Amino acid sequence: MSSITAAFRQTYKDFSLDVDLALPGRGVTAIFGVSGSGKTTLLRCIAGLERAQSGRVEVNGVLWQDDAAGIFMPVHRRPLGLVFQDAGLFVHLDVRRNLDYGLRRVPAAQRRVSLDQAITLLGLEALMQRQSSTLSGGERQRVAIARALVTSPRLLLMDEPLASLDLQRKADVLPYLERLHRELDIPILYVSHAPDEVARLADHLVLLEAGRVTAAGPTRELMTRLDLPLAHGDAAAAVIEATVTRLEPQWHLSHLSFPGGEVSLPGQSLQPGQRVRVRIQARDVSLTLLPQEGSSVLNVFAARITGLSEDSPGQVMVSLDAGGSTLLARITRKSAAALQLQPGSAVYAQVKGVAVLG
Secondary structure (H helix, E strand, C coil): CCEEEEEEEEECCCCEEEEEEEEECCCEEEEECCCCCCHHHHHHHHHCCCCCCEEEEEECCEEEEEHHHCEECCHHHCCEEEECCCCCCCCCCEHHHHHHHHHCCCCHHHCCCCHHHHHHHCCCHHHCCCEHHHCCHHHHHHHHHHHHHCCCCCEEEEECCCCCCCHHHHHHHHHHHHHHHHHCCCCEEEEECCHHHHHHHCCEEEEEECCEEEEEEEHHHHCCCCCCHHHCCCCCEEEEEEEEEEEEHHHCEEEEEECCEEEEEECCCCCCCCEEEEEEEHHHEEEECCCCCCCCCCEEEEEEEEEEEEEECCEEEEEEEECCEEEEEEEEHHHHHHCCCCCCCEEEEEECCCEECC
16 A cells, blocks of 8 residues: 655754654645644655654655664655745746756656646646746746656655745646646645645645644544634635536536535536535534525535534534534534534534535
């Protein structure tokens, strides 16, 4: 079974890193935490850019580092791709020559990602003759990702690659990252402090706090655990996998099924049978004890309360089991008291807004 193991112990002047991780060797693993939690330090140790006092790294059966055995593969010998916040392009070169620089790092016989494939995956066809200095921030990051891909990495490390972009440029780049996830069999470790990026891209999630792992597991599970920070605040949301079942063109509606019922979405360009990931934000969910009549809300699910937790002064976060899918509802403490909500209570979740992620 493919896997990535990474264990490090390192003490700095005012910070220490102590992690022992066993991660999937496929898909996207997000490393999430606030600034200063150790996300970038962890990534640099995995890359070999920093050597911890004690470390071990194994990627899909290949040992990169084992200090106990005196093994340390220098960074230039590790088959990895690196993408940082700053694209780091050679501004005096055009896009093609920037990509050629990455391609030359790998002997032809060892190339697993061709130049043409990287260009297509990142949508760079129209940019190849452009000088790097003339590109937008989003275009520069796409070129940087393509340059990392043409090195045919066995592991792709991305350190907040969208953090320096505005919302529009970030929205422009995200579909290309999703495409890498779908079409390439290269595991990605993706550092971020943005919950929306994690929800959209990650299969697996590692939560870091002060250099320690507080939780690790499937993204959908960790995002809705009331004992973890992602399940609180205005951005709290549940992510569910759904299948498009039918369309109503006359109403511009798409209908998607998931274990808890059916979700209706307006204005989506979807096809029957398509599998999609959708996000339901806790602030868009209200609760009733009885099904409502004469309501404009189309998405109503029978659910059972599995937990309640104070979210902020005057507000409560409620965890719900809807047919095996976990949802969150952020409601006032007054409403929770008026409805006498408690674990085990049967309710109906009314969902005003549902967003397709990608």
